Amino acid sequence: MAKLLSCVLGPRLYRVYRYRGPGPAPRGAAGVREEPSWDSYYQPRSLEKHADSVLALASVLWSVSCYASPLAFVYLYRKGLLTLSRVVPLSHCAATVVLLLAGVACLRGIGRWTNPQYVQFISVLEDSHRLGTPEVKRKLANYNFDFRSWPVDFRWDAAPSRWDARGAPLLRLPPRPRGAARSLLGALRKLPCQLASFVLAHTLGRRMLYPGSVYLLQKALMPVLLQGQARLVEECHGERAKLLACDGNEIDTMFMDRRGGPEPQGKKLVICCEGNAGFYEVGCLSTPLDAGYSVLGWNHPGFAGSTGVPLPQSEANAMDVVMQYALHRLGFAPRDIIIYAWSIGGFTATWAAMSYPEVGALVLDASFDDLVPLALKVLPRSWRDLVTLTVRQYLNLNNGEQLCRYQGPVLLVRRTKDEIITTTVPEDIASNRGNDLLLKLLQHRYPRIMADEGVRVVREWLEAATPAEEGAVLQRCAVDEGWCLSVLSSFAEDRDPPFPWSVGEDMSAEGRRQLALFLARKHLQNFEASHCAPLPPQAFRLPWRL
Template sequence: MAKLLSCILGPRLYRVYRERGLARPRPIRDQAEDPSRPLLEPSWDSYYQPRTLEKHADSILALASVLWSISYYSSPLAVFYLYRKGYLTVSKVVALSHYVGTMMLLLAGIACLRGIGRWTNPQYIEFITILEDAHRYGTPEHKKKLASYNFDFRSWPVDFRWDEVTSRSDSRNVSLLRSEPKHRSAVNGFLHTIKKLPCQVASFIVAHTFGRRMLYPGSVYLLQKALMPMLLQGQARLVEECNGKRAKLAACDGNEIDTMFMDRRETSEPQGQKLVICCEGNAGFYEVGCLSTPLDAGYSVLGWNHPGFAGSTGVPLPQNEANAMDVVVQYAINRLGFLPEDIILYAWSIGGFTATWAAMSYPDISALILDASFDDLVPLALKVMPESWRGLVTRTVRQHLNLNNGEQLCRYQGLCCWCAGPKMRSSPPRFLKISCPTEGMTCS
């Protein structure tokens, strides 16, 4: 009975990885047409095969999840429409709650049927047993067995915590650069706060509703749902072809960060001793992002997803981004065993914020590479918003979405390569040593 309950509450299993030697051979005709491709084709089709009951129940629950997401994003318009039509009365709200309760009971019943379907599947029983043992014992042997499965990452056990090696005893956020506050008297400061309160409330609402979703579209659930097959294939390629090691990192703010590490230190290539930490763009994931560039060049690579992207939890706000980057660097140094001077930061687009923050906070790193990034978010935001919103946009970005890459870069005195276009990207990289003043900023 306990195993049945585990099947009902257990995570969704997507695929079972196979050893590279067990991958099915490619047809001879394909090999003759393209001799450069390997004889062994990776097991792209090695998806977990659920039983009929589990398969149909999963489809219904997935559809319900998509409908809920659409309802969530359209709820302001729906509430406004219902209010205008006079449907927001007590009697009609009570009737609506009855419908919602009935739907919840039906979905709970479907989840139980899915659990029964899993319970009758020996493959899922084997997986859930390994998952429970990994949580219960946490030994490397159990985690190695668990790495053969790709499933809902929320159930993956934590592999590294931010406080394992840090000297900080509390869970405060890491430091960000902030502008020095203007000095005012107590009375003037209070009156100024009251005067600016409506604007601050408006900025908060804009930043935490559509603002951060426009800035980080990869955190939108519907987009992730559409990209799920591509992400699963990307993970399969990294695990089966590149011996990738997936890990969950717990940041100081409670967010869990999804990472993938490819170790090339055992190869004969000297660049394998260097680790490249990749920071993806605002709609990028390590499964299909810029990680392939240093990987093809023979470097050891560590990829990670922004908070709220794919397996990572949380929302992609600047403070959460810095917290995530901090635990990623700590993981690379203290668990993977790389020295700071052997670490290269490689960022694409909006990933330049976390990369420049890490370069500022860990000045001993080897180098920083910024590809198609920017120095300040405000000018970019003003270009895509109405001119009449200039004040609101500037205030919102500065207070809640301040990606001040240029200011952080000025705090890094090491080597930096900034690729600003296709012409520069196609030429050999040129590294410059950064040196610029940093007055007017405080680290808090």
């Protein structure tokens, strides 16, 4: 009966992976090799299959009803159906539906109980929770199932913490208003706007910002995600792990270890930060993986196997435990870690670079400097003040500010046909927010070089619509790369100063223009593609170092 109860309450099993580890395939309880059962998706029995379909349909209908509940409430109120005499029968109907679904779940459990493959899986899962030995965890890694039941592999407090007594990585909060705004009257006057901002951020705003966290989208993508995960495990020997962040969120990760391979870049770890609808199963992780690096991918809170809600603080907490896992469990030195981000993943990437300044390099692909201009582009102009307040208060993805607090090598990849992070039309490369990210970085690191002449010539180069126009700017300024390199090297060789540098303060305008263009070209790489086109492995390179 205990095993039957475990089958009723157990997670959904999706796949039994093909065995790819060293040595022969593992043996079952009867001592028989299990090679035939390691070659396909899990095949549920008829009873389990039909019961699963009913429960999946109920889950989708519940999700749809949650999104439609405000409209349904208004409709029922206008029809006079929210009176006590009408509500009580509805509650009875709801209780009946819950009992019926519980019965369906029991039937599903019986179907699982009669399936030897599921019984074997549930035994391995129970052993992993009870014993937690490496051997049992290796057996569990051969199954793909509902990640909520996966045991925790690493905790945020398993290593020495760099944070305060509360244990939470802190984000920089927006400044509080002064004077009359801090008085009681000022607070009451701002209360309606604050409430509207809170509601906008936690309903429409969060879902627009991170559409990958929407349950219905994840449900539609489930077959693709399962296939992508199978490829990472079976072909790339990926190791899945659950990390527990300091806020209680569970973060789904996948690690591909190339340190034992023939390629030297395998000794470097690339931590991938996905976009707002990206998952490590099908995201930018494939670019450094195909380039031969060791790779660690993770899913945002609320995406696929990760729990929680994708807001800036929970994003930072998730990135923190991923970094701790890479350093203290996987054993990579900070200088051997490269943080690679695509699109909105630039927020967690710049946060990690700011918080772990020893990391080796930072690569930002199709990222932006600030969320406010992009939010104003897609929402009505009449909402301008409300949108600005909402972003600054609850969704403040200030990539540019965080990037300037990192001292290491940086490479920005700009999509020349980017339709997402431009504020006008996709063809207008001058409005690409990657331009502003580059300018903020250069102005912080080289303020004397990026004086009026430097900013003007870099902007002119960034706004060039074709390679021919770019070449014309370079030819007019006659950039001598050897001279630029010697100037920078001679400034840094005997001081090794932190940024910002004072180089360029006693230099002619022509010299500053040359250095500004030289530095811009070293920190920015153009890629002829739209926002969502995958970056090919041959286009992935490490940032320039002086």
